[in-house]
Amino acid sequence: MSNPPEEGPKPLVLVVDDYQDAREMYAEYLEFSGFRVAEAKNGAEALDKAFELLPDVILMDLSLPVIDGWEATRRLKNDERTKTIPVVALTGHALTGQPGGAQDAGCDSFVIKPCLPDALVEEVRRMLAVRKTLPAR
Secondary structure: OOOOOOOOOOOEEEEEOOOHHHHHHHHHHHHHOOOEEEEEOOHHHHHHHHHHHOOOEEEEEOOOOOOOHHHHHHHHHOOOOOOOOOEEEEEOOOOOOOOOHHHHHOOOEEEEOOOOHHHHHHHHHHHHHHHHHOOOO
């Protein structure tokens, strides 16, 4: 049985996490779910790849070496090339002490780690749907 023809290229998700096992797990599950995936292991690499590849969604761990996820997200949201790309914060901390922290940094949503791969894919799909409804800038 063949797959039905796809509408355009598969969406590209940039997975940013300094923990290799987590990156690989997210990447594998996203690819299995029909996405293309790029990976970065720190905030500086995330910025380089985001500016180069212009992904459709970025999954951003907030606790990163070199440049943390908070600062990387702020820089992405302040750049014309990347400001409309949805950023989903991946955090091992419930953001209770800083309820608006992820939004203040420019994150569009957040997922608490560890999370089920299905929940992560669902959030990526939700962000893609939201992005399609935004007016082009």
